[in-house]
Amino acid sequence: MLKRRHSPLQRGGFLLVCGVVLLVASNFVDELRSYQGAQVAVYLVAISSIILLTGYSGQISLGHGAIMAIGSYAAALAFTLWNFSFEFAILFGMLVGTLAGFILGVAAARLSGPYLAGTTLALAVGLPSIADQFKVLGGEQGLNFDIGDPPGWIKKFEGSDFTQYKWFFWLMAIVALFVIWAITNLLQSSYGRNWRAARNNPVAASLAGINVVRGKVLAFTVSSALASLAGALFGILLGIVTPSAFPLALSFTILTGAVLAGVGNLAGSIAGAVVLVAIPEFSGALATHLGSSQKLTANLPGLVTSLLLIFVVLFKPEGLLQKNRAKSIKQLNS
């Protein structure tokens, strides 16, 4: 339903139906599943930011975890220090993340492949340590980002047993669906077309009158806006924003999700997000099944993730869910 032949309204309708189904379904699952559902929604937003950047604009970022941290910290600061309501705190986080992304994007547009990867990697390693430098960021203890109970009108509407995690799930699922709708439309507009053109052949694109550099900066900025949104939601879900919540591994995790989804395929990002959340659960169960020794439980998730990554890169480079897409891409390229 997210194909090019459908109009934005049709896609909107489809996603609206998805949303209603999800929200109704949330009444039939327990707390843990609601939490995991919210987690999937957060990963979904983060993965789509990578897909937009790498799949459509052809830039690599190993530092999107750092941009998530920027969004998360800005939102938490606005929430605790300046008493913003949480909606405006999220928006403020996005604003700061977008600005940071714009500055980074201007630098990134000059760099190619591995040079960009190295720069963003350095950012991902270096940035979380800023929290120790400024008192206002709370050091290792971090910032409180507890948005409290669900608002009154929802409780009135859904009954008083409406739990916090279910509220998080509602909030984040709605945001994620809206993000998917917005990005699908963006990618099918002239902007998305220009990004693809500039990725496939920068020289030809600039001869056709496309401003390649401006497109790259714009893609990085939009991608950062999404990543910081994901960061702010992640902060809300954790209830607290700490430097250790944004390790280098987070940047790699969302990159993994994007690869599992197939980097050029937005619809696959849902599968990618689900797999990311399912891996720890699945490998936990497997470890118990194999006799849960310390070594096994500590290393099985990593083993499963890495094997899956290698398998996908070698055998299903267009993503887990895709069939015969490689052929059509080959035809397009030839």
Place this chain on the structure above:
Amino acid sequence: MIFIDTLLLGISSGAIYSLMALALVLVWRSTRVVNFAQASQAVLSTYVGYEITMRTHNYWVSLPVAILFGAALGSSIDLLFMFYLAKKVRSGPIAEIAPVIATLGLLGLLQSIIGLIWGNSFLQYSTPLSGKGFTFGNHTVPFSPQNLLIVLATALVLIVFGVVFKFTNLGLALRAASFQPEIAQLAGIRVGRIRNIGWAFAGAAGAVAGAVITPTSVLSPNSLDLLLVSGFIAAVMGGLDSLVGAVIGGLVLGIGFAFILQYVGSSVTFLAGFFILVIVLLIRPRGLFGHQLGRHA
């Protein structure tokens, strides 16, 4: 005095960054892949060295074994994996990031295998050399015999590589194969085999780095991750194509980090690394020693 102490510390850590950067540059030159698995290759070689010292109680036996193992590991990763990857993934949106993802996957794979065999707890890889600094008069500099070994080992590796690259037929083939693979092949160089030797050299350099730096701290499956990041920053700063650039990038980064650590504070070092890198790359987008008109990979 503090100035000289800081400089010595910087040179010693810079030497290690150079080794790691060198390993990354060797692979990049021959394969156009940034090998993130290098950290886990080096750590696995170090674990092998650790196992040998446990059995023989002799560090000097374990060192060459670790290096040989590192070389063999690098070459077999190329043969079993990267060769296949390069054939398989050529086009589509994933082509550009496939090598990055594949080596990140390998990094995770090797680290979890290490964790499954040796566990995730910290181990001590001990050496006969003292970790206490040399004393001159009544001043103890923060530069121990182990640090001296680090610098000497790096220098030795550099000299060996330098001689091989400059004065041997193998070195000429390596340079030709990385500069123009198609033409090198036409000239009768077996590019695939040469590439494999590049991977083996890189694995050995990484193993040296792991085996001499680990005694100054602890050994765990991801104890060399930060070294990889520093090495990568150093390599990018030096221009990924240049061996000299990797060494100078490593030294600049090591000395820079040491001074920032001394005069600013420990927690901003990597952020400072980011800013140094951005400034260098904004002035020269292909690094200090990279070719401005690099070929299109």
